[in-house]
Amino acid sequence: DAKTTQPPSMDCAEGRAANLPCNHSTISGNEYVYWYRQIHSQGPQYIIHGLKNNETNEMASLIITEDRKSSTLILPHATLRDTAVYYCIVRLYSLGISGGSNYKLTFGKGTLLTVNP
Amino acid sequence: DTGVSQDPRHKITKRGQNVTFRCDPISEHNRLYWYRQTLGQGPEFLTYFQNEAQLEKSRLLSDRFSAERPKGSFSTLEIQRTEQGDSAMYLCASSSAGTGGGETQYFGPGTRLLVL
Numbered sequence A: 001d002a003k004t005t006q007p008p009s010m011d012c013a014e015g016r017a018a019n020l021p022c023n024h025s026t027i028s029g030n031e032y033v034y035w036y037r038q039i040h041s042q043g044p045q046y047i048i049h050g051l052k053n054n055e056t057n058e059m060a061s062l063i064i065t066e067d068r069k070s071s072t073l074i075l076p077h078a079t080l081r082d083t084a085v086y087y088c089i090v091r092l093y094s095l096g097i098s099g100g101s102n103y104k105l106t107f108g109k110g111t112l113l114t115v116n117p
Numbered sequence B: 001d002t003g004v005s006q007d008p009r010h011k012i013t014k015r016g017q018n019v020t021f022r023c024d025p026i027s028e029h030n031r032l033y034w035y036r037q038t039l040g041q042g043p044e045f046l047t048y049f050q051n052e053a054q055l056e057k058s059r060l061l062s063d064r065f066s067a068e069r070p071k072g073s074f075s076t077l078e079i080q081r082t083e084q085g086d087s088a089m090y091l092c093a094s095s096s097a098g099t100g101g102g103e104t105q106y107f108g109p110g111t112r113l114l115v116l
Helices: none
Strands: A009-013 A018-023 A031-038 A045-050 A061-064 A070-075 A084-092 A111-116 B005-007 B010-013 B019-024 B031-037 B044-050 B053-057 B065-068 B075-079 B088-095 B111-115
Touching (some): A009 A018, A018 A031, A018 A084, A018 A111, A031 A061, A045 A070, B019 B088, B031 B075, B044 B065
Parallel strands (some): A009 A111, B010 B111
Antiparallel strands (some): A018 A070, A031 A045, A061 A070, A084 A111, B005 B019, B019 B075, B031 B088, B065 B075
């Protein structure tokens, strides 16, 4: 799996947009970008994923650059409950029932986002 | 709640004892993963099942660790002769293969193990 680089920490004011960057310059054409977050002492929570197009869901937006070497997770209106470690992960696209640990998630240390009142 | 569940949520044991953790995946998810997370680090892959078959084991999974998924539904992770270095959060995740568009793993709340 391609390696990702994230800033270790970021701050954001409550109600403002939080923009979390991720660099994945060695990503290959069949790798997706996934974002998870982990609130203290809980299991990781899936946020969003994408291949090359921008994606949006009820939690966040994912902006992937045209060359796919970096991406940004956007939380449009951050709340105190969004304080968490955010992990950017690249992983192989799953083509079917075959395969194995190619589909494991390789976590780095992530970005600790602190939302301040 | 139909998410991934894990039991127990917390376990304190003495060094040398055996412990067993259980994971119940999301119904009909045929893939199940175990991860381990130590303080300040991201989760690390331990092992993976597709249905009842264990298809991959990490080098982190020493001979004292064994995982099963006998009927392709719930899974157990057993640690024999626990050591203080086994203290960690043990996370289970499940997913459905062949969904296209990128498979998504959903995690349980984890079991926090403390070995004294």
